[in-house]
Amino acid sequence: MDSPSRMKEAYAKAVAAKRRQVWLGLLVLAVAVLLAGRVAEISPSKFLDNIGSFTSYFYRIAHLESGQWVISDPVEWFWGWKKWLALMGETLLMAYVGTVLGACAALVLCFLASKNMTHNNWVVFATRRLLEFARTVPEIVFALIFVVAFSLGPLPGILALAIHTTGALGKLFAEVVENVDMKPVDGVLATGGTWLHKVRFAVLPQVASNFASYALLRFEINVRGAAVLGFVGAGGIGQTLLEVIRKFYYADVSALLVLIIGTVMVIDALTEQVRHRLLGQERGA
Amino acid sequence: MSTPLAQGHFVSGQTQQALRTRYPQHFQAVYQGRVRAILLALLAVLFFVYGVHSLEMSYKRIVGGLGELGSMVLRMIPPDAGSWPQAASFGYAMLETLAIALLGTLLAAIAAFPLGFLAARNTTINRVVKFFARRSFDTLRGIDILIWALIWINVVGLGPFAGVLALFMSDLGIFGKLFSEAIEAADQKPVEGVLSTGGSSVAAVRFGILPQLLPVLFSQVLYAFESNTRSASIIGIVGAGGIGLILAEQIRTLELQQMSFVILMILATVSVIDYACSRIRFSIIGVRAL
Numbered sequence: 001m002d003s004p005s006r007m008k009e010a011y012a013k014a015v016a017a018k019r020r021q022v023w024l025g026l027l028v029l030a031v032a033v034l035l036a037g038r039v040a041e042i043s044p045s046k047f048l049d050n051i052g053s054f055t056s057y058f059y060r061i062a063h064l065e066s067g068q069w070v071i072s073d074p075v076e077w078f079w080g081w082k083k084w085l086a087l088m089g090e091t092l093l094m095a096y097v098g099t100v101l102g103a104c105a106a107l108v109l110c111f112l113a114s115k116n117m118t119h120n121n122w123v124v125f126a127t128r129r130l131l132e133f134a135r136t137v138p139e140i141v142f143a144l145i146f147v148v149a150f151s152l153g154p155l156p157g158i159l160a161l162a163i164h165t166t167g168a169l170g171k172l173f174a175e176v177v178e179n180v181d182m183k184p185v186d187g188v189l190a191t192g193g194t195w196l197h198k199v200r201f202a203v204l205p206q207v208a209s210n211f212a213s214y215a216l217l218r219f220e221i222n223v224r225g226a227a228v229l230g231f232v233g234a235g236g237i238g239q240t241l242l243e244v245i246r247k248f249y250y251a252d253v254s255a256l257l258v259l260i261i262g263t264v265m266v267i268d269a270l271t272e273q274v275r276h277r278l279l280g281q282e283r284g285a
Numbered sequence: 286m287s288t289p290l291a292q293g294h295f296v297s298g299q300t301q302q303a304l305r306t307r308y309p310q311h312f313q314a315v316y317q318g319r320v321r322a323i324l325l326a327l328l329a330v331l332f333f334v335y336g337v338h339s340l341e342m343s344y345k346r347i348v349g350g351l352g353e354l355g356s357m358v359l360r361m362i363p364p365d366a367g368s369w370p371q372a373a374s375f376g377y378a379m380l381e382t383l384a385i386a387l388l389g390t391l392l393a394a395i396a397a398f399p400l401g402f403l404a405a406r407n408t409t410i411n412r413v414v415k416f417f418a419r420r421s422f423d424t425l426r427g428i429d430i431l432i433w434a435l436i437w438i439n440v441v442g443l444g445p446f447a448g449v450l451a452l453f454m455s456d457l458g459i460f461g462k463l464f465s466e467a468i469e470a471a472d473q474k475p476v477e478g479v480l481s482t483g484g485s486s487v488a489a490v491r492f493g494i495l496p497q498l499l500p501v502l503f504s505q506v507l508y509a510f511e512s513n514t515r516s517a518s519i520i521g522i523v524g525a526g527g528i529g530l531i532l533a534e535q536i537r538t539l540e541l542q543q544m545s546f547v548i549l550m551i552l553a554t555v556s557v558i559d560y561a562c563s564r565i566r567f568s569i570i571g572v573r574a575l
Contacts, residue, residue, distance in 0.1 A: 036384035150350035
């Protein structure tokens with residue numbers, strides 16, 4: 001057989017093998033989807049029956065009790081704005097306090113979790129597993145448990161946010177610390193500096209702006225998180241949102257959603273500006 | 286804390302004096318920018334103290350709560366499902382959680398695929414469509430998954446179906462954004478190649494863009510499935526099916542040993558899913574593509 005036709009044959013074989021793999025994958029996926037549909041009690045007929053009520057739900061939350069569009073009477077729409085703004089403020093404050101607590105804990109733990117600063121492998125391993133646990137358990141599960149231990153209110157919510165933040169930031173911080181330039185560390189060590197001197201004068205100046213940027217990013221995420229912690233009684237605006245959704249106060253639902261989304265967008269925009277300036281500073285230095 | 290250099294082990298006093306007179310600017314305290322930093326830090330601390338005060342985080346409550354938490358943790362061990370039938374029912378709820386995650390992710394990916402083309406700069410119909418597509422994705426993402434779950438419960442009733450639809454909504458927002466970015470990042474040269482050989486614009490998308498796009502989209506969908514396994518295990522807390530419902534009930538009735546069993550089961554399932562997804566990702570798109 002001449003070589004072009006052999007090549008053609010090999011090509012056809014390779015394509016066929018690839019096709020077979022794709023079909024096999026699709027078959028497995030199809031079986032999984034059918035099984036999942038059965039387990040999750042999905043029925044297309046139920047969906048089609050209800051899709052109308054979904055659109056009508058949005059129609060309803062866009063209208064006041066009087067039947068007017070919500071936009072036509074903003075005062076009536078945001079009738080509870082004083083109470084709601086106070087709750088939103090509480091939510092932001094929860095996110096702030098939780099982020100600060102978590103960032104402080106992460107700041108301490110990240111040096112123990114990075115191999116270039118801590119030479120005891122057991123300490124590194126244990127700290128990393130601890131951080132992993134703190135960020136794998138969803139914060140709302142922590143909040144559920146803390147609500148039982150600390151009773152209702154913002155305190156359990158803040159602690160839940162703080163623990164989750166410690167886990168998430170601790171990992172990111174440790175990665176930054178492991179990537180620092182070690183020459184300043186050697187320099188401090190050579191002049192007789194202690195471990196704390198190394199951290200303060202050799203590592204922190206290199207990582208501070210990165211840390212601040214990560215902490216701000218986490219603050220954004222925590223604002224979203226704090227807004228729903230009230231669902232389990234852990235303070236903030238979530239409790240009120242849960243009530244108005246469950247009690248079918250349609251116009252209030254949209255008002256609260258607009259308030260939450262608006263606040264989140266403003267916070268995102270502000271922190272993004274600050275973060276750009278922080279990172280720019282680092283590049284300039 | 287004094288600076289290591291100020292301890293002066295290696296620089297003699299005389300040399301230091303000479304250095305000081307020769308380069309006075311390097312021996313002055315650095316004030317520039319420091320005042321502002323200190324003021325900012327002070328402000329941050331004050332705000333923190335205000336927060337602690339106004340959110341009723343009293344020392345007594347924290348210590349009392351920690352004691353209570355400690356005794357709860359002691360009552361959590363050893364993790365125990367109670368009985369085999371009960372363990373089986375937990376397992377079924379976990380399966381339901383996975384089913385919710387799979388269907389929610391898949392439906393969102395299928396719906397986001399055409400919408401992603403509308404929101405991408407190079408394939409959209411016009412700028413108004415692009416603008417509205419992007420803002421809709423932003424809104425979908427801006428609403429937390431638990432809120433979506435509550436809304437869908439109002440529409441289709443309690444149960445896993447509401448959970449699937451909740452995941453679908455927030456994933457649609459995520460995928461729409463990611464897909465449109467991937468489409469914008471696609472190399473245009475293969476498209477030109479197809480067009481230059483006389484291919485139609487459909488052929489250009491099929492043979493020019495799709496082969497570049499699919500591996501990227503596939504890996505994003507797998508990542509989303511991983512994170513949705515976590516989300517699906519908590520949406521049950523508000524009644525949208527899955528293991529979260531059981532978890533919330535156990536905490537309310539203080540069945541702590543069962544609760545720790547369920548939490549461990551969730552963590553184990555999530556790590557198995559993470560591992561499986563990363564294997565699939567590597568086998569399909571190869572290590573280099575990441």
